[in-house]
Amino acid sequence: MSIKEMIKDHPAVGADYNDALGEAVKHAMYCAAICNSCVDACSAEDMDMSECIRKCSDASDICQTVSRVAARRTHGNTAVIKSLLETCIVACKICAEECAKHDNPHCQRCAKMCRECVEDCVAARDSMLEAA
Amino acid sequence: MSIKEMIKDHPAVGADYNDALGEAVKHAMYCAAICNSCVDACSAEDMDMSECIRKCSDASDICQTVSRVAARRTHGNTAVIKSLLETCIVACKICAEECAKHDNPHCQRCAKMCRECVEDCVAARDSMLEAA
């Protein structure tokens, strides 16, 4: 099942489908889930993971909101999407830096996911600046 | 990037990984995104789609919560997961029935997604009953 195909089914999208934005929606959805899972796994580690819990919690909430807001295609609201993508870039960069400090497999996977999400959000933001 | 692989990275999971539950987490994540997108597409249709908007909105919120809660593996909380899976089965059945009434491609896709999510939640719930 594809969220990108679903966006194309919107009655007003047609030829205006923005693939960079669709990619950001898809990876923000994954990143929200991965960061949520990393919070849970961090809380079960023996060492103090409180900073990682904080940064993954914030990234998860913000990515989830990106996956909902940026998937909508009724009446644009592009100023909001652009600002939210900027916030997501900040949150995922910080989360990736923190997770990269820890050797355990869930933090390494989360750091990789966050870096990919940053790249996609940057590309989506740039595609919207060109369109404006 | 795989949410199922991420769950296996949890320090306490090891041999206890429940694939039926992992599958439910993954598809609830997709279903939350598809239903959210269907709400948006329905609001752009010319006809009255208010009942579909309602049922997709509820299914989206509940699926999103399943994808977060059922992904956690620290200290179980299995009674909560089981009850939430039951709620998700109810919400997605009702949403699938409503979406199936509409010929547009986004509702047809959403109905299919909701039926798959019901199947996965049923399988996950049954796997937890056996385990108990």
Added chain:
Amino acid sequence: MSIKEMIKDHPAVGADYNDALGEAVKHAMYCAAICNSCVDACSAEDMDMSECIRKCSDASDICQTVSRVAARRTHGNTAVIKSLLETCIVACKICAEECAKHDNPHCQRCAKMCRECVEDCVAARDSMLEAA
């Protein structure tokens, strides 16, 4: 600003306003916020609070969904609301029991909030059974 007054402003509510359900919406909204804050405060404590983090995280997500789903008044969807209230009762009872074990002020406050949320969800569920 009152969420209960807002629900009364819905074009279809009128004389059918259910105050027990409105009360559950309001307190589930608060409980979601209190539990989210308790997760954060628990992660900053010196002792192992992983079980409390888990149970508060689940209760927060579920309460947030109650506050969104049970506030809607377009086309009922009462079977979903009733099932979700049951899940919220389970999640908040378990969270209240866990938080009550800890002497710190945030857990004591969270336990109290969860017990109030359980009472409100029970009253709301019973009001819907009578109405059915």
Added chain:
Amino acid sequence: MSIKEMIKDHPAVGADYNDALGEAVKHAMYCAAICNSCVDACSAEDMDMSECIRKCSDASDICQTVSRVAARRTHGNTAVIKSLLETCIVACKICAEECAKHDNPHCQRCAKMCRECVEDCVAARDSMLEAA
């Protein structure tokens, strides 16, 4: 039950409690609920409310994330909070302008709530700029 008192219960807050930020958390929580309810009420109106549904949906999701992220006090993450407050200001301004166009009581109430949320987020952002 007070989310502001709850934030003060965090083990690391003490004298550093920021009341402007606490106020923004509280009103973003309310605004998320009011906007979610406005989406539902708009979908039940006879006229085309699709633009209002879109803008309230986005504002609700973003306010909800503010109420979760900005309530956390473990390890700061202030760059993320500041960026998210900016996004919330954009989303709530746009939502208030759209809702203000409609005479029905739910849109009038939602416009008022969004304007208050903008004021609180501006004050919270400014308090964090001074602190930096």
